[in-house]
Amino acid sequence: MPVTSPFLVSAPGKVILFGEHSAVYCKPAIAAALSLRTYLLVTPSQDPDVVALEFPDIKFSHKWNRNDLPWNVLNNVVGEKPVLTEELVPELVSALANNLDSIASSLHYSAAYTFLYLYMSLCHKNTQGVTISVRSTLPIGAGLGSSASIAVCIATALALLGEHISPALVRNEKLTVETQEAAFIENWSFMGEKCIHGTPSGIDNAVATHGGAVMFQKTNSSLPSVRTTMRNFPSLKLILTNTTQPRRTADLVAGVSRLNNEFPKTTTAILNAMESLTHEAYNLMIKPFDKEAKDTLRKLVCINHGLLVAIGVSHPKLEKVKMLADEMAIGQTKLTGAGGGGCAITLLNDEVSEENIEKLTLLYKEEGFETYETTLGGKGVGVLIPEEDRAESEIFSVKQFLEFSSRDQIEQTVGVTNLHGWRYW
Numbered sequence: 001m002p003v004t005s006p007f008l009v010s011a012p013g014k015v016i017l018f019g020e021h022s023a024v025y026c027k028p029a030i031a032a033a034l035s036l037r038t039y040l041l042v043t044p045s046q047d048p049d050v051v052a053l054e055f056p057d058i059k060f061s062h063k064w065n066r067n068d069l070p071w072n073v074l075n076n077v078v079g080e081k082p083v084l085t086e087e088l089v090p091e092l093v094s095a096l097a098n099n100l101d102s103i104a105s106s107l108h109y110s111a112a113y114t115f116l117y118l119y120m121s122l123c124h125k126n127t128q129g130v131t132i133s134v135r136s137t138l139p140i141g142a143g144l145g146s147s148a149s150i151a152v153c154i155a156t157a158l159a160l161l162g163e164h165i166s167p168a169l170v171r172n173e174k175l176t177v178e179t180q181e182a183a184f185i186e187n188w189s190f191m192g193e194k195c196i197h198g199t200p201s202g203i204d205n206a207v208a209t210h211g212g213a214v215m216f217q218k219t220n221s222s223l224p225s226v227r228t229t230m231r232n233f234p235s236l237k238l239i240l241t242n243t244t245q246p247r248r249t250a251d252l253v254a255g256v257s258r259l260n261n262e263f264p265k266t267t268t269a270i271l272n273a274m275e276s277l278t279h280e281a282y283n284l285m286i287k288p289f290d291k292e293a294k295d296t297l298r299k300l301v302c303i304n305h306g307l308l309v310a311i312g313v314s315h316p317k318l319e320k321v322k323m324l325a326d327e328m329a330i331g332q333t334k335l336t337g338a339g340g341g342g343c344a345i346t347l348l349n350d351e352v353s354e355e356n357i358e359k360l361t362l363l364y365k366e367e368g369f370e371t372y373e374t375t376l377g378g379k380g381v382g383v384l385i386p387e388e389d390r391a392e393s394e395i396f397s398v399k400q401f402l403e404f405s406s407r408d409q410i411e412q413t414v415g416v417t418n419l420h421g422w423r424y425w
């Protein structure tokens with residue numbers, strides 16, 4: 001698709017309520033889309049041969065000349081059309097290393113590698129040069145699925161540029177993504193997640209694509225994963241706390257794999273326990289959600305956290321989040337996402353007062369932690385373009401997009417419900 005005017009893609013982060021890590025071992029997990037999102041702006045490049053990235057959230061920008069990319073390798077191994085493979089194509093992975101060798105930081109490398117892998121897979125040599133700028137209201141590398149939300153945004157933008165999905169179908173009049181288009185985005189964002197952390201389960205990018213709340217289970221054969229939409233997902237009162245301790249999902253997933261190799265029987269028993277508690281939680285959450293059910297759900301949150309501690313993915317700062325909440329007897333806390341730092345959720349007791357919530361958030365602030373006000377179960381991926389009669393000057397520029405100074409400013413300016421003068425494709 002020739003890009004004559006900018007377009008904007010956005011996708012949500014997620015909270016895993018039950019089953020992180022066990023999800024990688026084909027156990028079910030429950031997750032919901034977050035109101036915090038990643039926004040990706042596509043603009044035509046001034047030089048049609050240049051593909052540029054502007055990722056200010058991780059202080060990274062980079063350019064490639066599209067003629068320097070290893071198209072021949074790709075065409076020899078895969079052909080001209082995108083072919084979904086079970087694993088990343090090793091020849092492409094190794095050829096791309098030459099285009100990435102000037103990038104030293106692992107944070108920058110994984111973002112650039114994901115982009116290039118998807119660009120090579122979904123675009124072609126003659127695809128017009130574009131600048132891809134990304135801003136997120138999600139904390140990065142903190143357990144809220146920032147990698148999946150950027151992978152979904154990139155896969156969607158490149159699938160549109162490569163004309164694999166049709167703009168008209170990305171959003172129909174009900175503002176939902178058509179099944180086939182969504183499946184294409186989900187599958188390719190999964191390849192993006194593989195670039196970032198090796199052996200993802202696929203739950204994060206499934207939620208970022210489809211939104212809502214799901215029980216998700218990867219299969220250990222070549223069969224597709226099973227995604228069960230949880231339509232009556234109960235509204236949960238929770239505090240989401242970021243320890244701000246940096247960590248990489250890839251490292252934590254690799255740590256669990258080492259533990260599994262060293263103590264296979266014990267690790268399997270823990271993963272099986274996670275499986276059964278996820279089923280128990282699911283059964284509670286699909287029925288009328290009364291006080292008893294809420295109490296039981298909190299107990300399951302507590303058990304799930306204990307099991308995650310047992311497989312070595314907690315962190316002293318996550319334990320501090322839990323301890324402060326436990327001391328106030330305010331609810332039950334578990335880490336969310338890959339752990340090792342990043343975020344925890346505290347599922348609050350029903351009767352908890354606003355005063356106590358404020359007291360706890362203050363205690364967290366004193367520890368250097370951040371808390372977020374969010375809602376769960378929102379929309380998945382979406383694409384917006386400026387309305388036809390929109391004057392060029394009224395469409396924000398890459399420069400403005402890159403200069404938004406805070407999460408609030410991003411949300412207020414490009415937030416899906418706040419963006420005036422743009423319409424769904």
Ligand SMILES: Nc1ncnc2c1ncn2[C@@H]1O[C@H](COP(=O)(O)OP(=O)(O)OP(=O)(O)O)[C@@H](O)[C@H]1O
Nearest residue numbers: 057111136141142143144145146147248249337338
């Ligand atoms: N806004 C962004 N700009 C650039 N790169 C990003 C952005 N958001 C995420 N990334 C990429 O995602 C990586 C972080 O992914 P990682 O899986 O480690 O954490 P997460 O997805 O936030 O947490 P979890 O996987 O536990 O939910 C970063 O290293 C970077 O490559």
Ligand SMILES: C[C@@](O)(CCO)CC(=O)[O-]
Nearest residue numbers: 020021023200201337338
């Ligand atoms: C740790 C993990 O289970 C969740 C990360 O959000 C990894 C995955 O499922 O891909």
Ligand SMILES: [Mg+2]
Nearest residue numbers: 145147148249
């Ligand atoms: Mg991730």
